[in-house]
Amino acid sequence: MSVDLTVWPPRYDRAYRPDPAAEYWFPELECCDPGTRDGLILEKLRRQVEWAWRRSPFYRRKWEAAGVSPATLHSLDDLAKFPVVQKAELRLSQAAAPPYGEYLCIEPGEVARIHGTSGTTGRPTVFGIGREDWERIGEAHARILWGAGLRPDDRVLIASFFSLYLGSWGALRGVERLGATAFPFGAGVPGQTLMAVEWARELKPTAFYGTPSYALHFAETARREGIDPETFGFRTLFFSGEPGAGIPATKRLIEETFGGRCVDMGSMAEMTPWMTNAECRARTGMHLWQDLVYTQVCDPGTFAPQGPGAEGTPVYTHLERTSQPMIRLVSGDLARWTDAPCPCGRTYPRLPDGLYGRIDDMFIVRGENIYPSAIEDTLRAIEGFGGEFRVVVSRRETMDEFVIHAEYAPSHADPGLQGKLRATMTERLRARLGVHPVVELVAAGALPRTEFKARRVVDDRDLYRRSLHGARP
Numbered sequence: 001m002s003v004d005l006t007v008w009p010p011r012y013d014r015a016y017r018p019d020p021a022a023e024y025w026f027p028e029l030e031c032c033d034p035g036t037r038d039g040l041i042l043e044k045l046r047r048q049v050e051w052a053w054r055r056s057p058f059y060r061r062k063w064e065a066a067g068v069s070p071a072t073l074h075s076l077d078d079l080a081k082f083p084v085v086q087k088a089e090l091r092l093s094q095a096a097a098p099p100y101g102e103y104l105c106i107e108p109g110e111v112a113r114i115h116g117t118s119g120t121t122g123r124p125t126v127f128g129i130g131r132e133d134w135e136r137i138g139e140a141h142a143r144i145l146w147g148a149g150l151r152p153d154d155r156v157l158i159a160s161f162f163s164l165y166l167g168s169w170g171a172l173r174g175v176e177r178l179g180a181t182a183f184p185f186g187a188g189v190p191g192q193t194l195m196a197v198e199w200a201r202e203l204k205p206t207a208f209y210g211t212p213s214y215a216l217h218f219a220e221t222a223r224r225e226g227i228d229p230e231t232f233g234f235r236t237l238f239f240s241g242e243p244g245a246g247i248p249a250t251k252r253l254i255e256e257t258f259g260g261r262c263v264d265m266g267s268m269a270e271m272t273p274w275m276t277n278a279e280c281r282a283r284t285g286m287h288l289w290q291d292l293v294y295t296q297v298c299d300p301g302t303f304a305p306q307g308p309g310a311e312g313t314p315v316y317t318h319l320e321r322t323s324q325p326m327i328r329l330v331s332g333d334l335a336r337w338t339d340a341p342c343p344c345g346r347t348y349p350r351l352p353d354g355l356y357g358r359i360d361d362m363f364i365v366r367g368e369n370i371y372p373s374a375i376e377d378t379l380r381a382i383e384g385f386g387g388e389f390r391v392v393v394s395r396r397e398t399m400d401e402f403v404i405h406a407e408y409a410p411s412h413a414d415p416g417l418q419g420k421l422r423a424t425m426t427e428r429l430r431a432r433l434g435v436h437p438v439v440e441l442v443a444a445g446a447l448p449r450t451e452f453k454a455r456r457v458v459d460d461r462d463l464y465r466r467s468l469h470g471a472r473p
């Protein structure tokens with residue numbers, strides 16, 4: 001095999017590339033008996049934990065307090081005794097020991113790249129990535145993109161922000177290592193989507209990377225220019241940053257719109273290589289590429305690993321990271337896992353429903369747990385839906401009001417058709433969610449599109465509670 005696993009971190013042959021006809025990058029790792037692979041994972045894990053124990057005051061304090069250390073790690077099951085890391089702890093550690101925090105395990109001068117969170121929530125987190133780590137990230141992403149069907153003759157349009165956001169850069173590095181042609185177009189500048197459409201028409205890229213909502217925005221922009229999105233000729237569209245590519249109706253819509261494979265990917269920026277949750281080209285849910293990042297789906301309260309089929313939150317552990325290793329980082333996403341075989345032949349476990357929600361995105365209406373992804377899946381399966389929606393939850397007196405503003409397609413401008421559409425949406429949403437929504441229709445294009453992570457839920461009940469409180473004498 002073209003990787004030396006007897007050393008840690010592993011040494012990859014940077015000139016290696018499989019034959020384009022080959023299904024796998026490293027068949028010995030991807031298709032082996034899971035028990036055999038677990039032995040390799042444990043060996044990597046022990047070295048990874050030892051590395052962090054020696055170099056990071058952050059981990060040493062945490063682990064000493066919990067009574068664990070490299071010496072207590074005898075099996076993969078023992079990892080569950082190690083305390084989890086929450087993102088808030090990383091921010092605190094960076095505030096106390098700026099800029100990288102007390103979990104930087106290389107010398108600051110060895111950091112080759114600085115990135116950060118997109119800053120959508122809380123204080124930004126700084127990522128310092130070592131040069132050798134960045135090379136290994138490229139190796140991991142090339143191998144995983146190969147599994148998604150990318151080959152050296154692909155031209156890949158990367159239509160996402162090139163900024164602190166790591167997703168774009170990781171995709172770029174993987175595409176380059178795989179030997180395909182990278183077209184790092186970016187996103188987010190006014191007028192850039194129209195430009196991307198025009199460039200894509202000329203350059204005929206064969207693959208697309210971005211967020212699912214941006215791909216749909218890109219398709220709408222193309223149609224306004226009189227271009228059928230299918231004529232771009234994308235064979236593979238791969239996504240991260242949002243759950244959409246794993247939502248069945250959205251996946252179908254993207255595949256019908258572009259005529260290519262819609263491949264779901266993504267874990268967390270902190271975890272980069274984030275593609276270690278990634279579908280293969282069979283698209284049966286994201287594989288967990290366990291020998292790169294070891295993932296446990298855990299109870300969101302106790303963080304005990306859950307068996308197949310149970311709902312939990314993915315908790316991630318790096319296995320070959322020297323700069324800022326994450327050992328049991330809590331994602332806050334929701335998923336189920338399965339070890340049922342995949343037609344691709346890889347023996348990695350899978351998340352058959354992807355990451356379908358977040359612990360903190362879930363909202364409760366009249367006692368029912370509701371995920372925005374379930375609303376999206378339901379609406380996108382309805383003929384006449386115009387493509388975008390918003391949810392407003394508020395409270396009138398003691399009753400939750402649950403209003404879904406949904407766009408109707410231009411084909412449903414007739415008031416009679418709209419009446420039927422509203423009734424269909426109301427009924428199917430009620431059946432799926434367990435509560436009765438008020439559906440209000442708006443014209444297609446009336447709701448704002450986002451080029452990044454779509455935020456579709458407004459919960460006004462806290463405001464209501466506060467105003468109620470303020471009104472008291």
Ligand SMILES: [Zn+2]
Pocket residue numbers: 279280281282283284287342343344345346
């Ligand atoms: Zn597969």
